[in-house]
Amino acid sequence: MENWIIEKMAHMEPVGKELSLPMQGKISINDTKAYKKEQYLIFKTNIKNTFQLLTAKVGLINRTPNHSLTSISKEISSKSKYKELLGNTSELEVTQEADPKVALSDWDIIKNNLNDGFTALVDMATVRIITEGGKPMIVKIIDDQPVVAEFDSSDKVMRWGKEILAASRKYGIDPAVIAAIIEQESGGNPNAQSPAGAIGLMQLMPGTAQDLGVNPYDPSQNIEGGTKYLALQLNRFGSLDMALAAYNAGPGKVLNSRYLYISETQNYMRNVPALVNKYQRQFAAAVDSAIPTKKN
Structure with a gap:
């Protein structure tokens, strides 16, 4: 049976x-x-x-x-x-x-x-x-349509397209935003580690990763954790600009407005939205290439 x-x-x-x-x-x-x-x-x-x-x-x-x-x-x-x-x-x-x-x-x-x-x-x-x-x-399933999205395995960021889409669907964050943060934070290197100790693709600090319940050394979990953290900041501050500031400088520095005087954070807030436009085109192209042109 x-x-x-x-x-x-x-x-x-x-x-x-x-x-x-x-x-x-x-x-x-x-x-x-x-x-x-x-x-x-x-x-x-x-x-x-x-x-x-x-x-x-x-x-x-x-x-x-x-x-x-x-x-x-x-x-x-x-x-x-x-x-x-x-x-x-x-x-x-x-x-x-x-x-x-x-x-x-x-x-x-x-x-x-x-x-x-x-x-x-x-x-x-x-x-x-x-x-x-x-x-x-x-x-x-992408945008309620069963399609196959082909991601460029040679691209430093888009090779993580599958993991990015999974985190995007789970937390309601534009996949292009996640990809842009990955490029800005780690350049797509899952083994990247900053002098301050931030780990992986979206550069999670060990304590933050622990609070989020993810293993920062696992690329899929790292992307999910970083996306969840961004979603929390977006929910807290109400705009992507402020969420990006909190992601880079910490929510405390957004609350006391000190982020306004941190040049790294100001550059971060300019660079990530510019990269978002780039990745919106790449994700659209990946999905478009997977859907055959319909004949009349």
Whole structure:
């Protein structure tokens, strides 16, 4: 029954969406089925583990070691032939990387299992794999359209386009703003470290990264953390100019107006908006190139 359902789903369009593909792109039914099977295995196993842990907590079954009931999302993804296409990092993986000696509580395991499980279920229902030139690609949702956005892997900043878009969708920040800050802060170098100790692409200080709950040495988490911090400043000060000032000089110096006398911050407030225009064009071009021209 499971194989029959996956077979049917592999041939179905995502519900309510009109599929757009690159001109030479072709849907790979076999790859799509294989990917959906992986996601279904994550969903089924995580739900089973969650049920087993809950029943053990109320004493209905014998206790099973917690480590055997954790989310299998990381395990499946690491072995997947599509792992290079995936941009997701589970909350469980983040927690383990932050401190491998800290044992997760039952409720942490349940939360991670459910989060990863239902994320996998959504992917199983909506994701399709296409191939172009023999290379598999995941169909992504951009502006409510399932398209494949091709980012220049040789570009120092746009090679992080996938991570930038993920952070943009999560925190509602224009991806061009995130890219502009990356160029201004680190030049797109994930290993950049300032004399003051700021780390990575968007130059997070260790204390700030800890407060944000991200690993600053992981590029994806660093971009997410920097975007979250910018979103907090934007919400606090109400304008992008002031949010940029707070990002560079610190919110305290914005509150007491000292940022007005810091030349680095003044340059920052001029440079980043200029770079935003550049990256708005690049993101638009990436999306446009992924959507075939419609013929009348």
